[in-house]
Amino acid sequence: MADLPDIGMLERSELFRGVSPDVLEEARRAAFRKKFLAGDVLIQQEDAATTLFTVVVGRLRATQTTSDGQQIIIRYLGPGEIAGYAILSGSDVHPGAVTAVDDSHVIGFPAAVIRGLMVRHSSIAINAVRLLGARYRDLQVRLRELATEKVDRRIAHTLLRLAQQAGRRTIRGIEIAFPLSRQDLAEMSGTTLHTVSRTLSGWEERGVVDSGRRRVVIAKPGDLAMIAGETA
Amino acid sequence: MADLPDIGMLERSELFRGVSPDVLEEARRAAFRKKFLAGDVLIQQEDAATTLFTVVVGRLRATQTTSDGQQIIIRYLGPGEIAGYAILSGSDVHPGAVTAVDDSHVIGFPAAVIRGLMVRHSSIAINAVRLLGARYRDLQVRLRELATEKVDRRIAHTLLRLAQQAGRRTIRGIEIAFPLSRQDLAEMSGTTLHTVSRTLSGWEERGVVDSGRRRVVIAKPGDLAMIAGETA
DNA sequence: CGGACTTTTGAAGTAATTCAAGGGGAGTGG
DNA sequence: CCACTCCCCTTGAATTACTTCAAAAGTCCG
Numbered sequence: 290m291a292d293l294p295d296i297g298m299l300e301r302s303e304l305f306r307g308v309s310p311d312v313l314e315e316a317r318r319a320a321f322r323k324k325f326l327a328g329d330v331l332i333q334q335e336d337a338a339t340t341l342f343t344v345v346v347g348r349l350r351a352t353q354t355t356s357d358g359q360q361i362i363i364r365y366l367g368p369g370e371i372a373g374y375a376i377l378s379g380s381d382v383h384p385g386a387v388t389a390v391d392d393s394h395v396i397g398f399p400a401a402v403i404r405g406l407m408v409r410h411s412s413i414a415i416n417a418v419r420l421l422g423a424r425y426r427d428l429q430v431r432l433r434e435l436a437t438e439k440v441d442r443r444i445a446h447t448l449l450r451l452a453q454q455a456g457r458r459t460i461r462g463i464e465i466a467f468p469l470s471r472q473d474l475a476e477m478s479g480t481t482l483h484t485v486s487r488t489l490s491g492w493e494e495r496g497v498v499d500s501g502r503r504r505v506v507i508a509k510p511g512d513l514a515m516i517a518g519e520t521a
Numbered sequence: 522m523a524d525l526p527d528i529g530m531l532e533r534s535e536l537f538r539g540v541s542p543d544v545l546e547e548a549r550r551a552a553f554r555k556k557f558l559a560g561d562v563l564i565q566q567e568d569a570a571t572t573l574f575t576v577v578v579g580r581l582r583a584t585q586t587t588s589d590g591q592q593i594i595i596r597y598l599g600p601g602e603i604a605g606y607a608i609l610s611g612s613d614v615h616p617g618a619v620t621a622v623d624d625s626h627v628i629g630f631p632a633a634v635i636r637g638l639m640v641r642h643s644s645i646a647i648n649a650v651r652l653l654g655a656r657y658r659d660l661q662v663r664l665r666e667l668a669t670e671k672v673d674r675r676i677a678h679t680l681l682r683l684a685q686q687a688g689r690r691t692i693r694g695i696e697i698a699f700p701l702s703r704q705d706l707a708e709m710s711g712t713t714l715h716t717v718s719r720t721l722s723g724w725e726e727r728g729v730v731d732s733g734r735r736r737v738v739i740a741k742p743g744d745l746a747m748i749a750g751e752t753a
Numbered sequence: 754c755g756g757a758c759t760t761t762t763g764a765a766g767t768a769a770t771t772c773a774a775g776g777g778g779a780g781t782g783g
Numbered sequence: 784c785c786a787c788t789c790c791c792c793t794t795g796a797a798t799t800a801c802t803t804c805a806a807a808a809g810t811c812c813g
Contacts, residue, residue, distance in 0.1 A: 353661055359669040363661055378654020384661060407647055414646035415639055421653040422610020428660040429585055429595055429616060435667050436711035437591040440769070471792065479668035484769060486793055502778065502791060672801070703760065713802060718761060734759060734810060 292322045294345070294396045301369050302343040302396070303420050304413060312410050319402040325389040327468070331372060332387040338375040340397045344368050347393020348455065348467040352476070353385040362476045364427070365390070365467070367455055374424075376400045377407070377417045391467050435479045438518070441488050443478040445517035448498070451477075452507055461499055462508035470503045492516075524554045526577070526628045533601050534575040534628070535652050536645060544642050551634040557621040559700070563604060564619040570607040572629045576600050579625020580687065580699040584708070585617040594708045596659070597622070597699070599687055606656075608632045609639070609649045623699050667711045670750070675710040676720050677749035680730070683709075684739055693731055694740035702735045724748075 299305045299313050299320070308316075322345075325331060331342060334354055342349075349366040363385055366372055372387045372395075407414040434443055448465070456463040471482040471489070478485065489505075492498045497513055499506040507513055531537045531545050531552070540548075554577075557563060563574060566586055574581075581598040595617055598604055604619045604627075639646040666675055680697070688695040703714040703721070710717065721737075724730045729745055731738040739745055 353665045355665065355669060359665075361665045361668045363664070374654060374657070377650050378657075379651050380654065380658070384658050407650070408643050411640050411643035411646050414643050414650055418609050418639070418646055418649045418653060419611050421650060421657055422606060422612065425606070425610075425653055425657045425660065426612070426616050428657065428664060432595070432660060432664055432667065433585045433587065433591075433593050435664065436593045436708075437587060470790095476668075481770060482792080483771080483794090486791095487769095490793070702758095714760080715762090715803080716801065718759095722761070 293317060294320050294322050298345050298396060299343075301345075302371065303369050304341075304343060304371050304416050306416060308410065308412050308416070312406070312413070316398065316402070316406060320396050320398050323395055323397055325393045325395065327389055327391050327393075329389045330386065331389065331395070332383050332385075334383060334386040336383050338373060338381055338383050339400050340373060341376040341400065341403050342372040342387075342395045342397050344370050344372070345394040345396060347389060347395070348391045349393060349395075350388050350390045350473075351385050352388070360476055361479070362473060364424070365451065365455065371420065374417075374421065376403055377421070379404075440478065440480045440484055441516060442518050443480070444474060444485060444488050445513050447474060447478045448505065448507060449510070449513060449517055451505075452510065456507075459506065462506045463510055464506045465504075468503040469505055474505075525549060526552050526554050530577050530628060531575075533577075534603065535601050536573075536575060536603050536648050538648060540642065540644050540648070544638070544645070548630065548634070548638060552628050552630050555627055555629055557625045557627065559621055559623050559625075561621045562618065563621065563627070564615050564617075566615060566618040568615050570605060570613055570615050571632050572605060573608040573632065573635050574604040574619075574627045574629050576602050576604065577626040577628060579621060579627070580623045581619050581625060581627075582622045582705075583617050583619050592708055593711070594705060596656070597683065597687065603652065606649075606653065608635055609653070672710065672712045672716055673720050673748060674750050675712070676706060676717060677745050679706060679710045680737065680739060681742070681745060681749055683737075684742065688739075691738065694738045695742055696738045697736075700735040701737055706737075 294317060296310070296313050296317060299317055300308070305313060305316065325347070331349065344366055346368055349372055351363040351366060351372065352360050353363055354360045373383060375383050407417065434446055451465050451469070452463045455466045457466040471485045474485045475482045489498060489500050493500065497509045497516070499508050526549060528542070528545050528549060531549055532540070537545060537548065557579070563581065576598055578600055581604055583595040583598060583604065584592050585595055586592045605615060607615050639649065666678055683697050683701070684695045687698045689698040703717045706717045707714045721730060721732050725732065727744070729741045731740050
């Protein structure tokens with residue numbers, strides 16, 4: 290099969306880290322590679338959970354949408370991270386949607402294969418526990434922020450987090466390495482695109498950030514951290 | 522040892538559900554029973570993660586507090602549920618605090634024992650994955666609510682969720698079966714105790730709820746679901 | 754019966770949304 | 784290459800839902 294992934298791709302996945310080569314080989318044989326273009330949908334909300342993906346290159350966005358169309362971004366996923374965690378936790382439908390925000394290259398695994406691997410190799414199940422624990426902790430922090438902090442702080446925190454997981458050092462500062470609109474930032478910070486726009490405009494004047502159409506560069510990360518309230 | 526728990530208590534824990542008797546016995550020997558009074562603290566935020574607890578009877582509250590004292594309630598834990606999940610996911614400190622809200626009876630396990638059991642018995646690791654997955658999904662929903670819905674809907678959702686996990690049918694309606702103040706509801710819904718008080722007063726007039734000092738009874742669950750926006 | 758919590762309610766203030774309109778870039782097709 | 788169109792972003796003005804401030808009234812417990 291031309292579309293079998295290679296071992297190196299697997300061992301860079303957070304689900305297979307530190308797993309023995311023969312188990313990796315077993316996973317590899319059931320896997321398939323797939324490309325998605327920016328904007329393509331990998332997983333639809335409420336769809337039957339049949340496949341788990343792990344990102345090789347690119348960037349995905351996990352969202353939750355209400356019946357009346359309101360949406361929030363749960364998280365962005367980069368290389369090594371997994372999409373479709375419902376497979377792991379035994380749910381039969383995906384609780385949210387996953388979309389590519391950049392041209393992306395992923396590896397897919399059938400649900401049954403992953404479940405079988407977890408049963409026979411506790412190291413994989415333990416990796417799953419770690420990764421879900423980390424995500425759970427992240428959401429706890431975001432929930433606290435959303436409940437207790439004002440918008441500008443929340444937006445600052447959002448940017449700092451994105452910089453951490455997808456920041457690229459440039460001459461001008463740290464650039465968020467994927468297209469990110471005001472609307473996207475709003476859906477991550479729990480506000481509207483208008484407020485995000487106004488807030489960024491203010492920071493722009495002070496030289497804290499340098500942003501444009503679906504593009505954000507953090508010029509002064511220290512100042513942004515101050516705004517976020519990280520004890521100076 | 523007088524304080525060894527019995528097998529029945531263990532198999533009712535979400536972490537040990539469906540696990541074989543000999544493994545249960547192994548876990549049992551390393552465990553200890555402990556009682557906490559309402560208000561007692563089981564886990565302090567930022568403490569070293571040394572122990573995992575599972576509730577036998579009573580009710581615990583998991584919270585997150587900011588450096589400036591702002592607090593939110595992550596969730597309430599009832600019989601069978603576990604506290605101190607950091608142990609599972611390999612973190613060395615607890616990201617939040619856990620307090621008893623009613624007199625409670627718990628079983629404690631040393632971190633190393635739990636980690637060892639997960640390595641040797643994938644069924645336990647898989648239970649951990651399921652439980653963390655379910656909690657993660659819960660938080661996703663709450664995050665979405667907090668970001669997109671108005672306070673009265675959020676409070677309604679909070680009450681319905683609490684009723685589901687700790688509701689007791691009475692003549693007057695569904696009673697939340699543990700002490701729950703306006704402040705507690707505020708910390709779960711992302712608002713202030715004043716707003717909760719006003720909102721409940723309004724509902725009280727319409728006969729939707731019947732509440733008092735640290736006590737809430739949902740008289741008309743259907744009406745509350747309507748307020749929460751669950752398509753009638 | 755005193756004292757500590759918890760709850761209620763009014764009034765003032767405000768942060769952020771909503772409403773509304775216009776302006777700029779990037780890409781497409783003629 | 785220029786024009787057209789689609790997004791995305793910006794900015795003002797009006798509105799509002801909610802918080803904050805303040806004070807008083809219950810309620811439980813020793």
